[in-house]
Structures are given as structure tokens and as C-alpha cells.
Amino acid sequence: MKPKTRQVIDCNRCRDRRYVFINQKGKVRAQLCTCFNCKLCDGSQRIFEETLEGISKIRECKCNNLIKKIALFNQAGVPGKFVHEEFSSYLANPPQHRTQKNALIHSKKFIEDYVDRKGQYSQGLIFMGAPGLGKTHLVVSIIKELVMLHGVESKFVDFFELLRDIRHGYGEDISEKDFIDPYVGVQVLVIDELAKGRNTEWELTILDHFISARYNDDDKVTLVTTNFKDKLDKLVASSNRSEKQGLSDAYKKYTLEEKIGSRIHSRLMEMCKKVNLEGKDYRHTQP
Numbered sequence: 001m002k003p004k005t006r007q008v009i010d011c012n013r014c015r016d017r018r019y020v021f022i023n024q025k026g027k028v029r030a031q032l033c034t035c036f037n038c039k040l041c042d043g044s045q046r047i048f049e050e051t052l053e054g055i056s057k058i059r060e061c062k063c064n065n066l067i068k069k070i071a072l073f074n075q076a077g078v079p080g081k082f083v084h085e086e087f088s089s090y091l092a093n094p095p096q097h098r099t100q101k102n103a104l105i106h107s108k109k110f111i112e113d114y115v116d117r118k119g120q121y122s123q124g125l126i127f128m129g130a131p132g133l134g135k136t137h138l139v140v141s142i143i144k145e146l147v148m149l150h151g152v153e154s155k156f157v158d159f160f161e162l163l164r165d166i167r168h169g170y171g172e173d174i175s176e177k178d179f180i181d182p183y184v185g186v187q188v189l190v191i192d193e194l195a196k197g198r199n200t201e202w203e204l205t206i207l208d209h210f211i212s213a214r215y216n217d218d219d220k221v222t223l224v225t226t227n228f229k230d231k232l233d234k235l236v237a238s239s240n241r242s243e244k245q246g247l248s249d250a251y252k253k254y255t256l257e258e259k260i261g262s263r264i265h266s267r268l269m270e271m272c273k274k275v276n277l278e279g280k281d282y283r284h285t286q287p
Contacts, residue, residue, distance in 0.1 A: 132281030
């Protein structure tokens with residue numbers, strides 16, 4: 001049996017991808033690596049040609065495809081703290097639970113199916129589990145590959161932060177529609193931290209608009225992360241469910257359906273395939 005040949009990498013910074021991710025002003029940004037040098041156009045992104053008839057023509061260089069993907073990614077709005085999150089770094093530190101390995105498989109399979117079907121009738125994913133299991137790590141990894149490898153328009157929204165922005169917008173005469181529309185129409189939308197907060201009637205109305213708009217469009221795919229499950233690990237008496245105990249551990253006391261209501265929950269379960277994660281909070285296991 002022949003030994004595997006080791007792949008030679010010319011650039012250790014980008015590992016020959018010709019682009020890198022950086023944290024710029026609180027957002028993950030893609031940019032060309034310093035090793036990038038297109039020998040076809042010498043950086044002009046255009047190629048001058050002359051036909052047999054002596055007519056000069058200008059065509060777009062193929063390197064412009066990468067530049068367009070970089071511009072598209074930089075509109076995704078991924079928070080800067082996730083600059084290093086990629087599939088290659090998921091489950092890097094043992095021990096891992098089998099459900100985390102399964103979640104990684106589902107994530108890669110989602111990209112494969114989405115690309116094969118060109119986004120038509122693709123079912124999204126909803127990652128459910130306690131904090132610190134890598135749910136956001138996975139959805140960010142999906143966005144990075146969808147945009148940078150396949151040119152798929154994608155956006156990331158922390159729903160709790162969006163609600164805060166909408167509240168602040170009221171004081172500046174900015175409508176809810178102005179905040180929501182950029183996310184509703186995107187090809188692939190990541191909703192992070194679903195059901196975080198108190199989930200008041202107003203908050204659920206905003207969420208219902210989000211989900212309903214995407215539910216009615218087969219071309220739109222939604223990925224979701226939430227700390228809440230469909231079933232509680234233990235039965236919790238209603239007397240112990242007081243919000244006075246705080247919201248940080250509400251996922252232990254309520255199901256997702258209880259938090260967002262039956263209508264939204266039903267549509268979400270139709271739009272997305274459930275991916276349950278278990279295990280230990282990686283933040284507490286790191287040395």
C-alpha cells in the first residue's frame with residue numbers, strides 16, 4: 001500500500017485559498033490574501049483580447065469571481081468573535097459527544113444538498129441544545145462555505161440583537177420594515193439564539209413575520225440555533241418556572257414550542273430538520 005502523499009501548501013496564512021477572514025469593527029470580513037496575484041490580468045480584473053478581425057475586446061477575468069464572493073460575504077454580518085470558526089476547527093478538542101459529530105455530518109450534507117438542488121426546495125436545519133455545544137460554530141461554518149465556495153447569498157442575524165436594534169430605531173423614526181427586509185429576502189438566513197429573551201407578544205409578532213415570509217417562499221432556506229429543546233430533560237413544576245429566577249437557564253424549564261408558540265413552532269419544524277446536540281459546554285472544558 002502506497003503511503004499518502006502530503007499536500008504541499010504554498011501559503012500558510014490562507015492555506016492556498018487566496019483569501020483570509022479577519023475581525024474588522026466587530027464583524028468577520030473576508031479579504032484577499034497577500035499571496036494573491038493573478039497572472040492573467042495583473043490585478044486589473046479585466047483581460048484585453050483581439051479577435052481575428054482585429055477588433056479589441058475586454059472580458060472579465062476569472063479572478064473576479066473570488067472578488068465578488070468576498071464582497072458578498074462581507075454583507076453577511078457574521079459577528080467578529082466567530083472569525084476562526086470553520087468546519088476544520090469544530091470538535092478540535094476532545095471529548096466530543098456523538099450528537100456533535102452527527103451535527104457536523106448534517107451541516108456538510110446540507111451544503112452538498114443545497115448546491116446540488118441549486119437552492120430549490122432545500123430544507124434548512126435547526127440546531128437545538130444547551131449553550132456551549134458549537135451550534136453557532138456550525139452555522140457560521142456553513143455560511144463561510146456557501147458564500148466563499150459557491151457564491152450563495154447568506155446573512156447572519158442574532159435575533160435578540162435585532163429586536164434591540166428595532167427598539168432603538170423607534171426613537172430615530174426607523175421602521176421595523178427597514179430592519180427586517182434585508183434578512184427576509186436573502187437566499188440563506190441564519191437566525192442565531194432563537195427564543196432568547198422574554199418573548200413578549202411584540203417579539204413574537206416580529207418573529208412570526210420573519211418565519212411566515214420565508215415559509216411562503218420555496219427559494220429561501222433558514223438555519224436556526226436555539227438553546228431550547230422540544231422535550232425537557234426533566235419535568236419542571238410550574239411553580240419553579242418563575243421568570244424571577246432569571247432567563248439564562250430558561251432553556252431548562254421551557255420547551256421551544258412554549259417559548260415561541262404553536263404556530264411559529266409548527267412552521268419552523270416544517271422548514272427545518274431538527275439536529276439535537278448534547279454534551280459538555282466546551283467553554284468549561286477548555287484548559
